[in-house]
Amino acid sequence: MSSVLKRKKVSWTLNHNTVDHKDQAITYSPTENGLSKSGLPSNNKPQELKKKDAKKQPPARRLKLFEIYKFADKLDFLFMFIGAIACIGTGAVFPLMMLVYQNVATSLVKTSIPPNLLNYTTPPNINPECILKPVNSTADTLSELRGMIKWYLILGVCSVLCYWIGFSLWMITAERQVRRIRFALFRSILNQEMGWFDKLNPGELSNRLVADLDKIRDGLGDKKADFISLICRLFGGLIFAFVTGWKLTLVFIALSPLTVIAFNITMRVIAKYTAREIKAFSKASAVAQEVLGSIRTVTAFSGQKKEEERFAENLREAKQIGIKKGLYMGLCQAAAQVAIYISFTITFWYGPYLVRTECQNYNAGAVIVIFISCLQSTFSISQIVPNIQAFAEAAGSGGYVFDIISRISKIDAFKSEGEIPTMLVGDIELQNVIFTYPARQDTPVLNNVTMKIPSGKTVALVGASGCGKSTSIQLIQRFYDPDQGRVLLDGKDIKTLNVAWLRSHIGVVSQEPVLFTGSIEENIRFGKPDATDEEVRAAAKMANAHDFIMALPE
Template sequence: TQSTTSETVQNETNRSSPPRLKPFRIFRFADRWDIVMMIVGLLAAIASSVFFPLVLRIYQSIIDSFVAIDRNQTGFETTGNVGLGCRNKTSYLDANLSPYDNIMSAIKWYAVYGSCCFALLWIAFNCWIISAERQVRKIRYALIKNIMRQDIGWFDRRLSSDLSAGLLVDDLDNIREGIGYQVADCTALLARVIACLGYSIWTGWKLTLVFLSVSPLIIITFNITFAVMKKFTILEGTAYTKANAIVDEVLSAIRTVTAFGGQKHERTRYQQSLTDAKNAGLKKGLLLGISQAFVSIALYGAIALIFWYGPYLARVECWNYDAGVVMIIFTTCLFATNNISLFIPYLLAFIEAAVSGAKVFAVIDQKSSIDYTNRMGHQPEVVRGDIELRNVTFNYPSRKEKQPAIKF
């Protein structure tokens, strides 16, 4: 029956899984211009991160200006002793300007830095999007060309939906997402995190290290979250793929199903597949909620620690720490830690692109035993239409244990 055939094809497909894709092999169809655009996009994405420490420095000067305005309004003597005998100060302020004038002079730089960052990210995103579209188009041409070269036995071992909707649509879309703008976005995000942490350590390494001492716990919980998402996303995808295969199988043979009264049986099979997907989704949501709870505990614990230790350093080491320094270190560390979670969708996209690329490239590299484009061998000059069959038997690769006993 068709159900047995479909299950046999599915089992053979699972057993013959493609090899793992080596790093950067997914860019095998990139030509010289694609490589140039990818390099330019990477450089632009990295360059955009340079403006974040500059923005943070402006933010620090504005905080110090607000502190100076409050001191002037309350009549606080800035040269007096503070806390444990330290002299507090404000950093990065022009002594010739009032605090209000310092704020107004710093505001214009936000627009300048924002415009430069926008231009660089526009270049980075466009370069990677154009390069990805060019590569996927070449992959699509090579894929359909090699599919048409395969013999009938190769098609008998595969479902038509795996080729039309799987390879030519879903897998190519995954490759496009994995080698497109997300590479530039992930690179810019990583560069921003590194730049912010570097600026934070340069500004006040003691307070930064105190905050980062809790970061391994946050990163571990993020890794657990990523592992849970990866595992149960695969389980959900497998269950939905099985359910879609059942629907495709039933609708393509609806006359046979109706003739034998198999509607109830097929409905039960489809409901069971959806039940598996639902159970995987419930487990995924529960474990994600637990892992996110641990992330919040570690994150807010780090925030409490920095607001306890920061004011202490502002009293004891006021020549290195003031209100602006404490707030900047808190902002940069919190930004860097929170943005670690943003890497998870990018990693998932890259993993899906690698898996899809391995399947697509395995089909592209598949050598056919009967290749109509191969001009090697004997080719008769004249072909006559008289065909004689001698000792011809049928062979179905997808049903090796049930071969027909017909012989011509």
């Protein structure tokens, strides 16, 4: 082989003085510009560069309010509308049940007053008109209660139906939208150029397809239904309480922030220490996975005791975190209970006072339902917070996912654009190619490379590991585009050719072949799904795989 070396340029030409003029070898020779002796620098990426690239990743944007519904169709919007109405009905049932319960409580209290109460002298500071008199007999009370029980049954049936319709429709539309998002994300990932994959951390894409989409589903599905229901219960309960007795309601609302703050602190403590606990257990799991994966090495060096200690050390860390979590959770739960009982005490002190002094507006039943309504509204606020957190996580995950979906690939294999030649000869040429990997801009891989490979010739690229042999093949496959120079096929720049057509005429067997789930026949047909059985057998024979395939059991 002859090579012509010029300053800042390397040119490879083929020597046809071989045995049969078919087998040729190309060896990368030393060049200038700081290249390795094999002609090109190594592709190995230092760890500090990987960390540097990871830091360059821009933070994911958050989705706007209605942007998360980008993949919803008309039927989904109809489902969401009906589901929202049903969830509103679920929340509206609560104040109606309190109205019925008020009548029940009032009726029971009136019936339970002993007749001799009328003989008592009115205590001081009590309005004489507020002395309750037994107006109902037991029979009358039972008759009233039967009528109220009917209303309870009606409201119960309405609540079940609204809950079932609302949550079902929201979860159905969430699954429909997530299915479209998942497919669009997977399709967009498959369509991206190799340079985009080089910049990603390992396992990040699989995490996007699983964890992020689960968060989006939560933000679109039952969390949304629960949020609407809780909001309606919150405002419905407060409105009912204000209408029934605004003074007592204001007193309870003034105390409710104590309960809300206590519950929120509890949730934050749980989230904080749960994350630490999971991280500690994940370290222990990593140790176990590492040991079990290399059990022969561990056994060969009698390292069982050492690995036991390493595993136990990580478990001790998780244990300490769990103890702290339990202590802090106990304190927070105690504070929450104290706040609740303070609200109970003041409410049940002030409520009877209003009954004694303002019996025209307050009775025993009113005090009870005001207390229950305000208490449920307070709990609703605490339950709303996790839903808001789920929406925030869905917006964050959705921003990253939607950015991937909307990203336009620099080398789009799905587009029908590009020339499709009617005849293919197979002459390949690299002209003055300069290339660096997108994730390693400071490390040149090919520098002014010129190479000609005529059709019908068997060519070997010989060189040290990392000198650019595989990179040259990837440029021919158009996994990447060169920074400068051109890659030609039959004299045409491959950038002008249809990408799918180009790759369909290239067969590649990598150093470590990969088999996909399925039969051997399906794997052979992977590059040409419409291949005939004869073509499949011919391909297996060319790869010297036909005999051992036929020897495999059915």
